[in-house]
Amino acid sequence: MSTNVGIAGLGVVAQGLLELVRSNADQLNVIAGKNLSVKRLASRRLRDGVDLSEIVFSTDLDDLLNDDELDLVIELIGGTDAAYDLIKATLERGRGVITANKAVLATHGNELLDIAREHDVPLAFEAAVAGGIPIIAALKTRFPANDINWLTGIINGTCIYILTAMAHDGVAFEDALQNAQELGYAEADPTFDVGGMDAAQKLAILVALAFDVPIEIDSVYCEGIQDITIEDIQHADELGYSIKHLAIGRQEEDLVEMRVHPALVPKDNLLAKVNDVENAVQLGTANTGVLRFTGPGAGGHATASSVIADLTNIASGLYRHPGIGGGSIRVRSIGDVSSAFFLNIAAADRPGVIASIGETLARHSISIASMIQKKEEVIRSVDNEIIPVVILTNTVVERELDQALEELESLADIAAPIKKIRVVDLT
Ligand SMILES: NC(=O)c1ccc[n+]([C@@H]2O[C@H](COP(=O)([O-])OP(=O)(O)OC[C@H]3O[C@@H](n4cnc5c(N)ncnc54)[C@H](OP(=O)(O)O)[C@@H]3O)[C@@H](O)[C@H]2O)c1
Known part of the structure; x- marks a missing residue:
């Protein structure tokens, strides 16, 4: 028994894949329970120093589609145009696909997964997120x-x-x-x-x-x-x-x-x-x-090892379709998200300014968890010195914070748009 594989692309990941498949051939065949064989590779051009012995090379991606001996295609060209056409056509011909391509999945993933389910063939993408980390397998x-x-x-x-x-x-x-x-x-x-x-x-x-x-x-x-x-x-x-x-x-x-x-x-x-x-x-x-x-989130060998995990999974019959799809999604808009915030306020260094910042925030029910005045970091000096006032707020709904910042920015003592960065403590 064998699984015949075609590869699209001859870049960083494809070269890493060829090296790992060759150097681990015996082990992979044992894990897959059958002989894994790279039969064909199509890419825009050959690359110097890449050993393609026993692999049929061509520059036409359609050759992967037209080779009836192939059981599945590994798409490693990237982008959303040619990659989309190749993945779709391969699935529609009843053959499985492995891809490392987050861009094509993010833009066409729902449709491609539907086609894979309809034809009951695998569409696997462990390498598409976080390179060598098996996060897709964990989530699946x-x-x-x-x-x-x-x-x-x-x-x-x-x-x-x-x-x-x-x-x-x-x-x-x-x-x-x-x-x-x-x-x-x-x-x-x-x-x-x-x-x-x-x-x-x-x-x-x-x-x-x-x-x-x-x-x-x-x-x-x-x-x-x-x-x-x-x-x-x-x-x-x-x-x-x-x-x-x-x-x-x-x-x-x-x-x-x-x-x-x-x-x-x-x-x-x-x-x-x-x-x-x-x-x-x-x-x-x-x-x-x-x-x-x-x-490692990238790199030829790290990413290729995720591709190989998909390959052995499919060849040994362990592949399952992901639970993506069905239903709809209701998304919370960023204005409704609650966070603590880091604020950097360019403020005049004179009495009463800190109090008016505190009062404005308090009117919007925003309290200050920490504050530092960077008196040594003078931004500019005209009538008063302008210095950064750095504040950490307690948790607040972003829309409410934005209203408070708009009010603060209208004060004469605030010299520039306020920098805000969200604080995340999901631990
Ligand atoms: N590199 C990483 O560490 C990494 C990590 C995770 C995921 N990925 C994903 O893996 C995929 C491949 O990445 P890569 O870094 O290996 O890319 P790459 O080094 O740019 O290689 C892409 C290969 O595909 C060929 N190609 C591109 N468009 C083509 C077309 N229309 N027809 C035929 N051949 C075409 C290129 O030809 P040329 O030789 O002429 O350029 C090149 O050989 C991408 O989806 C990427 O997002 C990469």
Whole structure:
């Protein structure tokens, strides 16, 4: 018995996959209970130094569709156009697909999973979120008798690398981004990563699995890390927090929260200790407390090992369709979300200013948990010196906070728009 595999793409993950399949062939065949054989590979071009012996190579993706000997196709080209066409057509021909492509799943996942169910063929995607961490497998078990209440994650390598460099080496955002690009951790156009969209796509998939709802990328509230400064990181540090780019999903009754944004995380939380290009996901469960997963979120071998987990699962008949889909999703808007907030207020350093900030916040039932006045960090000096007043609020509904900030910004003693960063303590 054998499972014949076709691969689309010859980039980082495909090359890692070829290496791991070859170097672990005997073990994989035992686990799969049959002979796993890569028969064909289609990609735009050959890559120097890649051994394709015993594999038929072509530049036409349709060759994967037209090869009747293939049992399944592994899509590793990325993007949402050609990848979507290939996955759809493969499933419609009654063959399984493995993909590492969060973008195609976030935009077309509901439709593709319906087609897979209709044709009763697998569509597996362990590698699409958090690279080498088996988080999809964990969520797919659907935790019988153990509801997931919330999940939090650090799932974008570029953001975590940049924030780590800013915190540990004191480099500004632009310099940290340039380093990330030079090291190959960030794309030439990094907007998608630093703007939060990459994490938003992955979150939409995780939320769908965790709460058995459809994938709804358009409903994810999304902020990136472009406006985080070294001063923000230092002020947060003084208050006992690290700043991370978080993905958060939460279900309360029939309302689902989906948001990605920078956040202050208490320093003793696992997420505060995730650095460089590591990823992490925490699941808040009803009966097993908090489950924590950390590991490499990218890299050829790490990602390929997740692809191989899907491959052996399918070949050995263990694949099950995920509970994504059916029903509808009611999303809590960001204005209705409750958090504590970190505020940085550029205020005149003169008597009465702190009192009027406190009074304005109090009128909106917002209390101050901690405050530091950074008298040594003069922003500018005209009639009075303008200095940062850094405040940590108690938990407040965001809409209420925004009204208070609007009032504060209209005061003559407040010199600039107020910086707000949410505090997240789901632990
Ligand atoms: N890299 C990671 O660590 C990682 C981690 C998790 C998930 N993923 C996901 O895995 C997938 C592959 O990522 P990767 O890093 O391996 O990408 P990559 O290095 O850019 O490789 C993509 C490969 O696909 C080929 N290709 C692209 N479009 C094509 C088309 N229309 N027709 C034929 N061939 C095409 C490319 O050809 P050229 O050789 O001409 O460029 C290249 O060989 C993506 O969905 C990505 O999001 C990657």
